[in-house]
Structures are given as structure tokens and as C-alpha cells.
Amino acid sequence: MSSKPQAASSKWNFNFVKASKYFYTFSIVLTLAGILSLAVFGLNYGVDFRSGSNVDVSVSKAATQAQVQKVLADAKLDPEANITAGTDRVSIRFPEVLTDDEVETLQTTFNSQIDPNASYEINTVDVEMAKELERNALLAIAVASIGIVIYVTIRFEWGFALSAVVALLHDAFLVISVFSILRLEVNLTFIVAILTIIGFSINDTIVIFDRIRENLRFAKKQTPHDLEDVVNKSVSQTMTRSLGTVFTVFIAAFALLVLGSESIRMFSLAMVIGLLFGAYSSIFIASPLWLALRSKKKPSAAKPSKATT
Amino acid sequence: MKRIVSFIVIVLVSIGIMVWSTPNLLNSVRLGLDLKGGFEILYEASPMTGGEEVTRESLNETARSLEKRVDALGGSEPEITTEGTNRIRLRIAGVTDEKAVRERIKEPANLTFRSLGNSSEENTTGSGADAEDETAAESTDSTNASGSPDAAASGTEQEGATEESAAQADPYQGYDKVELTGNDFKPNGASVQFDQLGNPMISIELKDAQKFADVTGRLVGQPMAIFLDDQLLSAPEVKQRITGGTAQISGKFTREEAQNLRDTINLGALPLKLTEKYSQSVGATLGQLSLDQTLRAGIIGSIIILIFMVFMYRVPGLIAAFCLIIHTWGTILVFIWADITLTLPGIAAFILGIGMAVDANIITYERIKEEMRSGKSIMSAFRAGSKSSFRTVMDAQITTLIAGAVMFWLGTGSVRGFALVLMIDIITSIITNVVLSRFLLSLLVKAKSLKKPGYFGVKESEIREL
Numbered sequence: 001m002s003s004k005p006q007a008a009s010s011k012w013n014f015n016f017v018k019a020s021k022y023f024y025t026f027s028i029v030l031t032l033a034g035i036l037s038l039a040v041f042g043l044n045y046g047v048d049f050r051s052g053s054n055v056d057v058s059v060s061k062a063a064t065q066a067q068v069q070k071v072l073a074d075a076k077l078d079p080e081a082n083i084t085a086g087t088d089r090v091s092i093r094f095p096e097v098l099t100d101d102e103v104e105t106l107q108t109t110f111n112s113q114i115d116p117n118a119s120y121e122i123n124t125v126d127v128e129m130a131k132e133l134e135r136n137a138l139l140a141i142a143v144a145s146i147g148i149v150i151y152v153t154i155r156f157e158w159g160f161a162l163s164a165v166v167a168l169l170h171d172a173f174l175v176i177s178v179f180s181i182l183r184l185e186v187n188l189t190f191i192v193a194i195l196t197i198i199g200f201s202i203n204d205t206i207v208i209f210d211r212i213r214e215n216l217r218f219a220k221k222q223t224p225h226d227l228e229d230v231v232n233k234s235v236s237q238t239m240t241r242s243l244g245t246v247f248t249v250f251i252a253a254f255a256l257l258v259l260g261s262e263s264i265r266m267f268s269l270a271m272v273i274g275l276l277f278g279a280y281s282s283i284f285i286a287s288p289l290w291l292a293l294r295s296k297k298k299p300s301a302a303k304p305s306k307a308t309t
Numbered sequence: 310m311k312r313i314v315s316f317i318v319i320v321l322v323s324i325g326i327m328v329w330s331t332p333n334l335l336n337s338v339r340l341g342l343d344l345k346g347g348f349e350i351l352y353e354a355s356p357m358t359g360g361e362e363v364t365r366e367s368l369n370e371t372a373r374s375l376e377k378r379v380d381a382l383g384g385s386e387p388e389i390t391t392e393g394t395n396r397i398r399l400r401i402a403g404v405t406d407e408k409a410v411r412e413r414i415k416e417p418a419n420l421t422f423r424s425l426g427n428s429s430e431e432n433t434t435g436s437g438a439d440a441e442d443e444t445a446a447e448s449t450d451s452t453n454a455s456g457s458p459d460a461a462a463s464g465t466e467q468e469g470a471t472e473e474s475a476a477q478a479d480p481y482q483g484y485d486k487v488e489l490t491g492n493d494f495k496p497n498g499a500s501v502q503f504d505q506l507g508n509p510m511i512s513i514e515l516k517d518a519q520k521f522a523d524v525t526g527r528l529v530g531q532p533m534a535i536f537l538d539d540q541l542l543s544a545p546e547v548k549q550r551i552t553g554g555t556a557q558i559s560g561k562f563t564r565e566e567a568q569n570l571r572d573t574i575n576l577g578a579l580p581l582k583l584t585e586k587y588s589q590s591v592g593a594t595l596g597q598l599s600l601d602q603t604l605r606a607g608i609i610g611s612i613i614i615l616i617f618m619v620f621m622y623r624v625p626g627l628i629a630a631f632c633l634i635i636h637t638w639g640t641i642l643v644f645i646w647a648d649i650t651l652t653l654p655g656i657a658a659f660i661l662g663i664g665m666a667v668d669a670n671i672i673t674y675e676r677i678k679e680e681m682r683s684g685k686s687i688m689s690a691f692r693a694g695s696k697s698s699f700r701t702v703m704d705a706q707i708t709t710l711i712a713g714a715v716m717f718w719l720g721t722g723s724v725r726g727f728a729l730v731l732m733i734d735i736i737t738s739i740i741t742n743v744v745l746s747r748f749l750l751s752l753l754v755k756a757k758s759l760k761k762p763g764y765f766g767v768k769e770s771e772i773r774e775l
Contacts, residue, residue, distance in 0.1 A: 056595065058592065058594055058595045058598060100411055100412070117594075118592075119346075119592030119593065119594035119595045120590065120591075120592045120595070121589075121590065121591045121592055121595045122588070122589070122590040123588070123589045123590070124585070124587065124588040124589075128586065133721060133724070136719055136720060136721060136724070137720070137724060139719055140715050140716050140718075140719040140720055140724070143715050143718075143719060144711065144712045144715035144716065147711045147712070147714075147715055148708055148711055148712065151707065151708060151711055152708065155704055188723060189653075189654060189723065191724060192654050192723060192724055192727045195712070195716050195720075195724065195727070195728075196658070196727070196731070198712055199709045199712045199713065199731065200665075200709075202705075202708045202709060202712060203665065203668070203705045203706075203708065203709050206701075206704050206705045206708050207672060207701055207705050210700065210701040210704055210705075211701075214697070237679070238675075240675055241671050241672055241675040244617075244621065244671045244675070245664070245667070245668040245671055245672075247617065248614045248617060248618075248664045248667045248668070248671070249664030249665070249668070251610050251613045251614055251617070251664075252607075252610040252611070252614065252660045252663060252664045253660075253664075254610070255606040255607070255609050255610030255613070255660075256603065256606045256607075256610070256660060258606070259602060259605055259606035259609060260602055260603045260606040261598070261599035261600075261602045261603045261653065262599075262602075263343070263599055263653060264599075264603065264653055264654070267654070
């Protein structure tokens with residue numbers, strides 16, 4: 001953040017509408033890449049989405065890969081398990097669900113061979129459950145979008161509602177795409193992150209739309225060019241706020257990413273990426289999109305049938 | 310002057326209350342198992358025999374019996390909830406012997422009707438005449454507490470047979486002969502009925518009328534105790550031989566007791582098999598580590614946000630920072646009052662909620678600054694800025710609230726917890742960072758103590774001439 005307060009709305013003077021075609025292109029390319037990546041590679045599902053057990057051990061002294069391997073062998077457990085050994089944490093992923101007895105054998109063997117003070121986190125999952133949660137989340141997004149469309153249509157008009165929902169779906173989808181392209185692990189908290197991103201995206205967009213609505217009342221609405229001015233003016237007037245808000249939430253999410261617990265690391269990463277997309281889409285996608293919808297409607301606006309405000 | 314005084318009083322009193330209450334507050338937040346250690350298991354229930362449906366009652370009854378079993382093992386406040394049509398979610402925080410709990414839970418509910426074990430053959434004949442009479446069994450011990458069974462019944466002709474079972478450790482209190490098991494009852498055959506006086510009684514139906522007639526015939530005048538696992542629920546006395554395959558158990562039941570007994574018998578007739586669908590187990594140390602790390606992240610993030618606010622908005626920024634602290638404190642207070650379990654995703658929602666609360670202030674202050682730059686006086690800039698930003702803030706918050714409500718409504722598990730915290734956050738932030746912060750700022754503005762635009766972070770040079 002610059003230390004100098006900005007002169008009234010002059011600092012951000014920029015033709016957002018004109019530049020929007022580049023951003024549209026960027027978003028479309030990324031969306032296509034996302035679709036392609038999802039179709040070809042899918043998502044890198046974490047243990048939440050794959051049947052199996054994940055054992056996280058917090059150790060007081062460093063353990064090596066070989067040591068853990070030996071524990072598995074001695075405990076007669078699947079040697080195929082994927083081991084990540086670190087200085088204070090060891091992760092073992094089994095492709096099948098461990099029984100209670102196996103878990104106990106593992107713990108006693110590990111305690112006796114490596115670290116008697118180890119603390120365990122064991123997650124077991126049936127794939128159906130996670131898939132169901134995923135379906136529930138998608139349903140929640142669909143229903144939430146409808147709710148938002150209804151509210152925004154009542155308070156604003158349908159053009160705003162549609163653009164806002166396109167922007168939020170865009171944000172959610174791009175985060176999923178990035179996770180697919182970069183092969184980042186997707187687990188249950190990722191779903192929570194996507195839902196939060198949607199919340200923020202809509203919050204961000206509504207503030208800009210509110211300003212457009214306000215400026216519309218005083219603007220002449222003759223030519224498409226007039227509307228374009230209104231959009232540019234509104235986006236630049238709210239720019240300081242948009243940046244300020246993104247900065248504060250970003251700081252919170254970033255602190256979680258860097259300093260927070262291991263178990264919510266992917267959550268925080270999804271949040272950080274999603275916040276950036278959210279701010280980007282409210283500024284460069286949602287508002288120009290509204291303008292495009294509005295201008296398209298313009299020729300037929302003479303007819304009283306669908307005219308709004 | 311009066312306004313300045315009330316401003317200072319409000320700030321000092323709030324700080325006082327917060328400082329005084331915070332240490333206790335933090336300790337009384339109920340922590341989820343991911344922060345405290347413990348385990349969570351999601352079970353899917355299916356009928357033992359197959360073919361039959363899982364009913365609402367049998368699911369609830371299973372959940373109730375799980376709760377009793379876990380309580381009996383001395384677990385700390387198990388949280389057992391039913392989900393959907395056939396799921397049971399079990400959360401136990403801070404438990405030490407996970408294995409014992411798990412094994413205990415996996416056993417299906419075992420319903421037995423037991424006699425004292427000494428069959429009295431002479432009673433099997435004779436009372437066939439009034440066989441159709443359905444009000445046959447009358448309870449002598451109607452409560453489902455595990456009090457002692459009817460003393461008279463165990464006294465008479467059973468001494469010999471109950472010798473070994475009279476031992477203190479016997480959970481069946483002498484009722485050592487299993488006469489009927491859950492399998493003998495018709496699925497969903499038990500129901501609650503009312504006699505002429507309106508007292509509730511339980512009607513039961515059996516699969517094999519002949520077997521029931523034999524058993525009841527043998528036990529006329531003796532108690533037949535109903536056990537779920539090793540817990541005595543009721544010990545009605547058999548009045549006569551019952552041949553129709555149906556019977557009533559009457560006694561001094563409350564309506565609720567009768568319903569519970571009905572559900573228990575129905576569950577016994579159709580025990581549910583529980584399959585683990587999902588489980589999570591967190592060691593206590595690891596939970597503490599996650600909590601510490603996440604809290605530290607939250608505190609550092611919050612401090613940066615506070616500094617940013619003061620830097621950007623000066624005096625109003627200071628008020629926003631103050632309200633933000635109250636917001637955090639108030640939200641924790643709501644957690645305690647509503648007895649909400651705080652989990653890791655919940656803390657994440659909480660920290661992000663801080664960002665959203667600050668957003669309300671940023672929108673308002675940006676607007677005030679804008680009005681000031683356009684040449685308005687501080688007073689009218691404050692009025693106009695607060696008024697026009699209020700609508701924006703509310704629209705933004707309500708839209709997010711809608712998203713949160715939908716998540717809460719449709720979500721399960723962690724999604725639901727997250728949505729709940731998000732909604733609480735939004736509501737408290739409207740109170741603190743919209744209403745309270747505006748009120749505090751209005752006190753200062755009206756007292757004319759903020760005379761320079763610099764107090765708002767606006768430079769004189771930026772102000773346009775009107």
C-alpha cells in the first residue's frame with residue numbers, strides 16, 4: 001500500500017471497460033485450460049476422496065524414511081504405503097483402510113522403534129462419503145447462486161445478478177482449475193475454501209455494483225458510451241476500497257497459509273488464490289459483463305416488456 | 310464535552326470488561342476434536358437381516374443407545390447426532406481409550422426378555438380359556454431405571470436356580486434365562502397405546518404366537534424382565550398365558566418412557582448394523598499444535614490488519630481497530646453461550662470474518678474521505694458517507710449471509726460448522742463494525758474534536774473547492 005492517500009478518484013483512472021477484452025481472453029483461456037486439465041488429469045484427490053487411511057504422526061525427534069519403512073515391515077503393514085518423513089512430522093498414507101488392530105500395531109511399533117512420545121492423527125475414509133460431500137457442496141453452490149440471483153435482482157436488477165453469479169462461478173472454477181493444473185491436493189477443507197471464496201467474491205462484486213447503481217441515477221443514459229463512463233468511474237471510485245479489503249483478507253489468509261496448521265494449508269492456499277481471482281473478477285469481469293448485458297438489451301429497451309429501472 | 314466523556318467511558322468500560330473476562334472466556338470455548346484430540350466416526354446404519362428399511366425411530370434409538378454405552382465407558386461428553394436417513398455421527402473429544410469405545414459401539418443392540426431361570430412347569434396348563442384376553446401382562450416395575458427387580462418374585466420358588474446368578478457382579482440381577490430375543494418380535498410391531506384411563510402402555514407383537522404362549526404359560530405369576538444389553542428396562546409380571554401373539558405391557562409409564570421402551574423393542578426386533586464410513590482421530594498433542602499454530606497465525610494476521618487500518622484511516626481507523634477487538638470478543642462470547650464447538654475450519658472462518666468486518670469500516674471510511682475531498686465539512690461528510698455506505702455494507706453482508714445460510718442448510722460436517730461461524734461472524738460484525746463503530750465516530754465528530762481532515766487520513770491539498 002502506498003503511503004500517500006489518493007487524490008479523489010484520479011489515481012485509478014483507467015478504461016476498465018476497454019481493457020476488459022484482454023481480461024476476458026485471459027479468463028476464457030484459463031477456463032479452457034481448466035476444463036482440459038480436469039478432463040485429462042482430473043483433480044489430485046487427497047485421502048478424503050480416496051478410500052484408505054492417512055496417518056499423521058507428530059514426532060519429537062526426526063525420523064527417516066528408512067526407519068518408518070522398517071516400522072511398517074515389522075508391523076506387517078502394506079509396504080506400498082506412501083511415506084513422507086520430516087523433522088517434526090511423519091505422514092504415512094495407506095491405499096487401504098487400516099483395521100483397529102493394525103492401527104494399534106503401527107502405534108506400538110512406531111513408539112518402540114522411533115519415538116515413544118509420538119502423537120497420531122488418523123483419518124479413514126470411505127470414498128462415497130467424500131463424493132457425497134462434494135455433491136452436497138456443488139448443490140449448495142447452485143442453490144446459493146439462485147438465492148443470490150433472487151436477492152440481487154430484487155435489490156438491483158437481473159443484469160447485475162447474472163454478472164455477479166458469472167463472476168463467482170468463474171472464481172470458484174478457476175481455483176479448481178489451478179488446483180488441477182498444479183496437481184495440488186484436494187481434500188474436504190478445499191470444498192469449504194471454495195464456498196468461502198464464493199462468499200467473498202459476491203461481497204466484492206456487490207460493492208462495485210452498488211456504486212454503479214448509484215452513479216447511474218445521476219448519469220445520462222443515452223449512449224453505450226455514457227454507460228461505459230459510469231462503469232469506469234464506479235470501478236475507479238471503489239478501487240481503493242477493493243484493494244484495501246483484499247489486502248486485509250489476504251493478510252489473514254496468507255498468515256494462515258504461512259503460519260497456520262499443516263492440516264489447513266491447502267485450505268489457506270485455495271483461499272489466497274481465490275481471493276486474488278475474486279478481486280480480479282469483480283473489477284475486470286463482472287462490471288464489463290454487466291455493461292455488455294445492458295448494452296445488448298439497449299436496442300430492445302424501447303419495448304416496455306423487459307425494461308428495468 | 311459530554312460526548313467526549315461518554316466516548317471515553319464506553320471505550321474504557323469495554324476494555325475493562327474484555328480484560329477481566331477474556332482469560333475465563335478462552336478456557337470455556339468448547340474445542341472440537343481436531344484442536345483437543347479425540348475422534349470422530351461416521352456410521353452408516355443398515356438392518357442386520359437385510360430387506361427392511363431403517364426407520365427414523367430405530368435410528369434415533371440406536372443413537373440413544375450409543376450415547377448410553379459411551380457414557381458408561383466414561384467418555385467425555387460424547388456428541389452423537391443422526392444425519393440424513395441412515396447415518397450416525399459420533400464425536401468424542403479428549404478420550405483416552407479409543408479402542409474400547411470403538412469395539413463397544415460396534416456390537417449391535419441386544420434386546421432380551423429374561424426370566425429368573427427356574428421354569429415352573431405346572432403353570433403351562435390351565436389358563437388356556439381366557440387366552441384371547443389381550444391385557445395379559447401387567448408391569449410390577451414400570452420404570453426403566455435399573456432398580457432392583459420385584460423382590461417378591463425373586464423370593465419364592467427360585468432360590469435354587471438363582472444361587473450362582475445372585476452373585477453381586479451379575480448384571481442381569483438373577484434374570485439369567487433368555488426367554489425371548491429381539492428376533493422373536495415382529496419388526497416395528499411395538500406401539501404405544503392408551504388404556505381407558507389414558508395411561509400409556511406398550512403393545513407388542515410376536516412372530517411366533519405358539520412360542521410366546523409357551524413362554525408366558527410357563528411364567529404366569531413371575532416377572533419377565535426386559536433388557537437392552539445389560540441394562541434392565543422394565544420387569545412386568547406375566548398375568549396369564551398369552552396365545553394371540555400380541556400383548557400389552559402396562560404400568561406407571563410416562564408417555565416418554567413408553568415411547569422409549571417401544572423404540573427399544575422395535576430396535577431390538579430389527580437391530581441396526583453400523584458400518585464405519587469415515588473416521589478421524591487426532592492425538593492430543595497434534596491437536597494442541599494445530600490450535601497454537603492457527604491462533605498464532607490469527608493473531609499476527611489481526612495485528613497487521615489493525616496497523617493497516619490505523620495507518621490508512623487514522624482516528625476512525627483506531628475506532629475500527631477497537632471495534633474489531635470487541636467483535637472478536639463478542640463472537641467468542643456467542644460461541645460460549647450457544648455452546649458451539651470450535652473446530653479448525655471454524656477458526657479459519659473466524660479469522661476471515663475479521664477481514665469482512667474490517668471491510669465494513671473500509672467501505673464507510675473510504676466514502677467519508679471521498680465526501681471530504683469533494684469539499685464537504687467533516688460533519689456533513691460523515692453524515693453523507695455513513696448513510697450511503699450503510700446500504701452498500703448491508704447489501705454485501707446480506708448476500709454473503711445468504712451464501713452462509715445455504716451452506717449451513719445443505720452442508721454436512723465441517724461445511725456446516727464453517728457456515729455457522731461465518732453467519733455468527735457476519736451478524737456480530739454488523740453490530741460492532743457497523744453500528745458501534747459509527748456511533749463512536751459520531752460522538753467524536755459531533756463533539757467537534759476531529760477538526761482536521763488529517764485525522765481521517767485526508768490531506769488538505771486533496772480537498773476540492775466547492
